[in-house]
Amino acid sequence: MDKKTCLHCGTSIVGRSDKRFCSDQCRATFNNNTRTKDEFLIKNVNKVLRKNWRILKTLNPKGMSILRKEVLTEMGYNFTYFTSVYNTNEGNQYAFCYDRGILLLEDSKVRIVEYQAYMKK
Numbered sequence: 001m002d003k004k005t006c007l008h009c010g011t012s013i014v015g016r017s018d019k020r021f022c023s024d025q026c027r028a029t030f031n032n033n034t035r036t037k038d039e040f041l042i043k044n045v046n047k048v049l050r051k052n053w054r055i056l057k058t059l060n061p062k063g064m065s066i067l068r069k070e071v072l073t074e075m076g077y078n079f080t081y082f083t084s085v086y087n088t089n090e091g092n093q094y095a096f097c098y099d100r101g102i103l104l105l106e107d108s109k110v111r112i113v114e115y116q117a118y119m120k121k
């Protein structure tokens with residue numbers, strides 16, 4: 001049988017073979033660290049999404065806008081983060097951040113739209 005070591009401190013574990021930690025303290029510390037890392041990851045993604053959404057709402061408070069892509073880039077928009085996509089019948093794909101979506105157009109332009117009920121699938 002393999003010799004087991006504590007997931008947190010690496011000490012050899014004696015006793016039951018399903019044990020993963022040498023002590024309650026090591027288990028608690030390990031779980032706390034994992035939770036903190038997970039929360040940090042989620043917090044950072046949420047931050048990017050919130051910033052994207054804020055930019056889209058600022059540039060398109062209502063309805064629809066068309067503007068140059070670099071305007072978004074300069075404001076710090078991150079094109080790789082979005083919350084959902086909407087595929088049009090014409091084969092275009094909007095990337096949404098909550099209730100605002102963007103579509104990349106030709107000539108380095110983007111169209112920003114506000115979410116409409118018919119976009120629900």
Ligand SMILES: [Zn+2]
Pocket residue numbers: 006007008009010011021022023026
């Ligand atoms: Zn340990």
